[in-house]
Amino acid sequence: MNPASFHKDALREFVDNLKTVPRRVYETAFRGGPPTTDRTRSTFVFGNVFLHLHAVRTHRWSLRWTTTVGLGIMSVSAFLITLVTGVMLMFYYKPFPEAAYGSIKDIHFVVPTGRLIRNIHRWAANIMVVAVILHMARAFYTAAYRRPREYNWLIGLGLLVVTLGLSFTGYLLPWDQLAYWAITIGANIAQSPREITDALGITQYFDPGGLQRLLLLGSDTVGAEALIRFYLLHVMILPLALAALMGVHFWRIRKDGGMVRPADADERLNRVRNEETYPVFTEAPAKTYHLAAIVRGKTSVVGRGPENTVPSMPHLFYAELGVMMLTLLVCVALALVSDAPLKELANPSVPENPAKAPWYFLGLQEMVSFSAFMGGIGIPSIVLLGLGLIPYLDRETEGTGEWFGGPGGWRLVRFSMVIGFCTPILIESFAIRFGWLREWFPKIPQLIITCVNPATILTTVYALFSIWCIRRYQSARAGALGLFTCFLCGFLVLTVIGTYFRGPNWVFYLSPSDWPKH
Amino acid sequence: MTLQPKPPRSRLDPEPMPRRDWLGLSGLWSMGGALLFGMFGMLKLPKAAVLASPSKKFKVTLPETLAAGEAFVPSGRSVAVFRDAEGVHAISTICTHLGCVVKPGAEGFECPCHGSRFHHDGSVSRGPAPRALPWLKVSVSGGILTVDEGTTVPSGTKVA
Numbered sequence: 001m002n003p004a005s006f007h008k009d010a011l012r013e014f015v016d017n018l019k020t021v022p023r024r025v026y027e028t029a030f031r032g033g034p035p036t037t038d039r040t041r042s043t044f045v046f047g048n049v050f051l052h053l054h055a056v057r058t059h060r061w062s063l064r065w066t067t068t069v070g071l072g073i074m075s076v077s078a079f080l081i082t083l084v085t086g087v088m089l090m091f092y093y094k095p096f097p098e099a100a101y102g103s104i105k106d107i108h109f110v111v112p113t114g115r116l117i118r119n120i121h122r123w124a125a126n127i128m129v130v131a132v133i134l135h136m137a138r139a140f141y142t143a144a145y146r147r148p149r150e151y152n153w154l155i156g157l158g159l160l161v162v163t164l165g166l167s168f169t170g171y172l173l174p175w176d177q178l179a180y181w182a183i184t185i186g187a188n189i190a191q192s193p194r195e196i197t198d199a200l201g202i203t204q205y206f207d208p209g210g211l212q213r214l215l216l217l218g219s220d221t222v223g224a225e226a227l228i229r230f231y232l233l234h235v236m237i238l239p240l241a242l243a244a245l246m247g248v249h250f251w252r253i254r255k256d257g258g259m260v261r262p263a264d265a266d267e268r269l270n271r272v273r274n275e276e277t278y279p280v281f282t283e284a285p286a287k288t289y290h291l292a293a294i295v296r297g298k299t300s301v302v303g304r305g306p307e308n309t310v311p312s313m314p315h316l317f318y319a320e321l322g323v324m325m326l327t328l329l330v331c332v333a334l335a336l337v338s339d340a341p342l343k344e345l346a347n348p349s350v351p352e353n354p355a356k357a358p359w360y361f362l363g364l365q366e367m368v369s370f371s372a373f374m375g376g377i378g379i380p381s382i383v384l385l386g387l388g389l390i391p392y393l394d395r396e397t398e399g400t401g402e403w404f405g406g407p408g409g410w411r412l413v414r415f416s417m418v419i420g421f422c423t424p425i426l427i428e429s430f431a432i433r434f435g436w437l438r439e440w441f442p443k444i445p446q447l448i449i450t451c452v453n454p455a456t457i458l459t460t461v462y463a464l465f466s467i468w469c470i471r472r473y474q475s476a477r478a479g480a481l482g483l484f485t486c487f488l489c490g491f492l493v494l495t496v497i498g499t500y501f502r503g504p505n506w507v508f509y510l511s512p513s514d515w516p517k518h
Numbered sequence: 519m520t521l522q523p524k525p526p527r528s529r530l531d532p533e534p535m536p537r538r539d540w541l542g543l544s545g546l547w548s549m550g551g552a553l554l555f556g557m558f559g560m561l562k563l564p565k566a567a568v569l570a571s572p573s574k575k576f577k578v579t580l581p582e583t584l585a586a587g588e589a590f591v592p593s594g595r596s597v598a599v600f601r602d603a604e605g606v607h608a609i610s611t612i613c614t615h616l617g618c619v620v621k622p623g624a625e626g627f628e629c630p631c632h633g634s635r636f637h638h639d640g641s642v643s644r645g646p647a648p649r650a651l652p653w654l655k656v657s658v659s660g661g662i663l664t665v666d667e668g669t670t671v672p673s674g675t676k677v678a
Binding site for chain 2: 198214218220223225352355438442
């Protein structure tokens with residue numbers, strides 16, 4: 001071969017290749033062709049690592065607004081917003097007691113857009129907590145936890161705990177009065193098993209409470225060690241845990257057969273509108289295959305196209321995008337009108353009065369004001385355990401995918417709401433008006449107060465009501481409906497009391513305007 | 519010739535484990551053991567051998583004008599020091615409930631966080647506090663008190 005001509009040809013080829021690079025990059029990115037037809041869109045979703053968390057096609061029932069209310073996507077959106085804004089805040093935040101408060105002040109008053117970013121971070125975190133709780137309620141009331149989704153319900157509980165953990169650890173970082181005393185209280189709640197070990201006189205041999213507090217604070221006072229630990233939890237350990245659990249959660253949704261829907265969902269959809277399920281593939285498949293051994297759910301009928309499904313792209317993606325944009329809009333709007341609080345610099349010798357935790361912990365704080373161990377650790381553990389057991393105790397199939405489990409369910413929920421609201425209000429009124437055991441019998445052993453206090457009585461009443469529901473309706477689902485509704489109502493009542501009706505020294509006031517002035 | 523079936527193995531004479539299974543299992547178990555061992559090492563890390571906390575002992579001089587039953591709170595410390603005819607004593611002002619700092623007043627101590635109240639001797643009068651406020655060790659030398667926040671003494675111990 002003539003070296004000169006070879007050289008010339010190779011060079012021309014090189015230049016030609018160079019010219020076609022942009023087109024080739026595009027082609028290699030979208031291997032199935034540009035996502036412009038249903039078929040290529042399906043290939044696109046299927047071949048994209050992020051999009052393939054979704055199935056290629058989505059059942060029309062899943063797209064109904066009332067199926068999910070978009071709460072799961074709202075939680076994810078809020079998380080993504082906190083992630084982005086949180087990383088931006090890390091540019092300036094310094095996790096040392098001497099510098100932390102000043103750096104937050106800098107972010108708030110000096111850094112360009114710093115105040116807005118911090119406000120968005122704070123509002124997105126709040127919205128995430130609300131969305132996660134409502135999402136859990138949605139999954140519960142549509143019985144989405146039932147077989148085969150039991151395990152995903154447990155993962156969801158894990159996500160709830162990590163979400164609350166993220167909020168709580170973020171609360172300390174500004175190092176202001178609010179933060180300092182909330183963390184002091186939180187760390188001492190971690191220590192509160194001592195209430196039991198002290199009463200039994202075994203603290204010097206067995207002290208899980210002291211160990212928990214020590215591990216959390218890294219010292220025996222809230223100081224530099226505690227701040228760096230909370231910072232590490234907030235920006236590294238808990239977000240990683242949350243992301244990992246989220247991955248499992250989404251994966252399981254697909255593996256468990258997508259969104260829960262009633263057994264007769266297809267008929268009900270067809271009754272309403274049939275024309276929307278247009279044939280998608282131009283050549284309708286003669287057969288559909290279902291990985292019946294791997295994916296849970298009923299096998300499609302062979303010989304017909306997939307029923308009542310629409311391509312995920314664009315139908316599902318537009319819906320999700322809509323929820324995401326709405327979440328972002330709400331966060332930004334709230335951030336523009338309401339600033340994240342920043343109190344005075346932390347002062348270890350003068351507590352904030354009243355020292356209040358973030359709002360979603362004020363229900364706990366209300367219970368803690370009767371017994372630290374029961375309110376802070378005992379009852380939350382019982383609640384989590386009870387929530388975790390629900391899918392394993394309710395093995396019924398009737399009403400799956402229906403809000404409140406079909407006819408009669410809403411009536412039961414309404415009745416449970418009456419019980420759920422009245423019981424804590426009555427018990428709290430009694431305790432506020434007449435005091436509790438310690439005021440009547442000053443010498444009473446602590447163990448009795450730990451076991452018998454408004455919080456434990458409330459829990460017992462709820463449990464008894466739930467058992468009554470099981471007997472009355474001969475259904476474990478009825479018991480679960482009663483208990484869960486009561487739990488939500490109790491959470492709401494205690495949170496409202498803690499937020500609006502507790503003033504200095506945790507005294508009950510009808511209105512903040514009655515608080516003593518000084 | 520007919521094939522004789524092997525005599526069934528009994529519970530006491532089980533099928534021997536194939537070598538491949540044995541190797542696989544021992545590999546798994548050694549990995550599990552190593553991870554567990556490493557985990558113990560890692561779990562020790564967050565608990566420091568020496569805690570980064572300020573000194574528990576401090577010196578304090580009481581003002582001459584301090585009346586009997588009136589509390590003196592050294593700045594930056596969560597301790598109330600009292601002096602009366604019997605001597606001096608110090609009571610911790612960290613609430614035994616959830617660690618807020620209680621305020622000494624005319625009727626004893628009161629906690630701003632969850633409403634616990636304590637008598638003058640530190641015992642609980644109302645609220646959620648599970649234990650009395652601890653009395654702290656005080657030693658006197660030449661009019662200067664040394665209070666040790668790390669050492670508690672029985673309630674009623676006064677130092678002349």
